[in-house]
Amino acid sequence: MSSMQSAGEFLYLTRAQVEAAMPPPREFEAAIESAFAGLASGAASCPNHSRIDTQPGTFFQAMPARVDAARTVGMKWVCVATNSDNARPEPNINGIIVVNDLETAVIKAVMDGDLITALRPAMVSLVGARRLARADSSRIGFIACGVQARAHFDALVTEFPLTHATCYSRTPATAQAFANELRERGIDARAVTEPREAIEGHDFVVTSIPGSKGLQPYLDPAWIDPGTCVLAADLARCWFPEPLDSIDVMVADSREACRDAAAHGRIRWKGEFHAELSQLVTGAHPGRTSASQRTLILHPGLGLGDVAIAALVVARARAMGLGTLLAR
DSSP states (O other): OOSOOOTTEEEEEOHHHHHHHOOOHHHHHHHHHHHHHHHHHTSEEOOOOEEEEEETTEEEEEEEEEEGGGTEEEEEEEEEETTSOTTSSSOSEEEEEEEEETTTOOEEEEEEOHHHHHHHHHHHHHHHHHHHSOTTOOEEEEESOSHHHHHHHHHHTTTSOOOEEEEEOSSHHHHHHHHHHHHHTTOEEEEESSGGGGTTTOSEEEEOOOOOTTOOOOBOGGGSOTTOEEEETTTTTTBOSGGGGGOSEEEESOHHHHHHHHHTTSOOOOSOOSEEHHHHHHTSSOOOOSTTOOEEEEOOOOHHHHHHHHHHHHHHHHHHTOSEEEEO
8 A cells, every 4th residue: 555645535544454444442432531520621523423223122323422632523324133044144233434524524544443342341431440440350250141241351361360161141152162162361261141140249241232122122221240340331221210210330432322222222221320431531520439339331422533543553554555546
């Protein structure tokens, strides 16, 4: 790839090229933190999603954001069909990200968005976990054992002394496969057939149940032990909502986004949040203040993190000579 981008050209990055240009975890996390700090100071913005739902579990969503520190405005277009035929070769989640220059509005890059879509929620959870989890957290429970479970483990194990894992899935073979993977990485892991076993007695609980037609809550917040940090990467859709009032510190990535999702029936929890993630990042809210507090972060997902990481990937790809320059 030529290092010079002419007028009327933009850089196209395939999934493999995005993966090659992906920043290391600490740099990834720092970009997320910086973006949320910008949200608090006004140096970033993130309007609510624009979304079309065609059936339960299937939607098409535009996620724009502005990140001044990266001199970028961008948008992720993500399409999800969780009820589609799993035997099909096509993925159930399909995303693409467009990156524009903040000042000139020129399209700088278009890239595959699937990898960033998979990794960003876990990194947002990690940013929250630094403020909401106990530093000595070693036992982690998973409700659902797919892409998000793996991404969350990979993120959390870099910063917390994880030694034990309990894996639950409505498909037992999936839980067993994930437990086997974790054992190969030196974790004392087991698969269970009752979700309560993956919640009680754990320092972290990661819930990542995909939306599907007819899904009803089946997790009781009363099972959450004192001191546990819950990372609800699934909009907390599997938790009975009313008992969540008892959680000591409830955090949203965005109150406005959560209210919008609740108004459209995508989030069952309709209570108040103690803080937004940007307040934790800037220190405006202290996060966890005692070892016994039960904490939870619920993030419906903002385009802010996707765009911040996409801008970083574009810069790294250019430096590495990756991508194809295409004429408009």
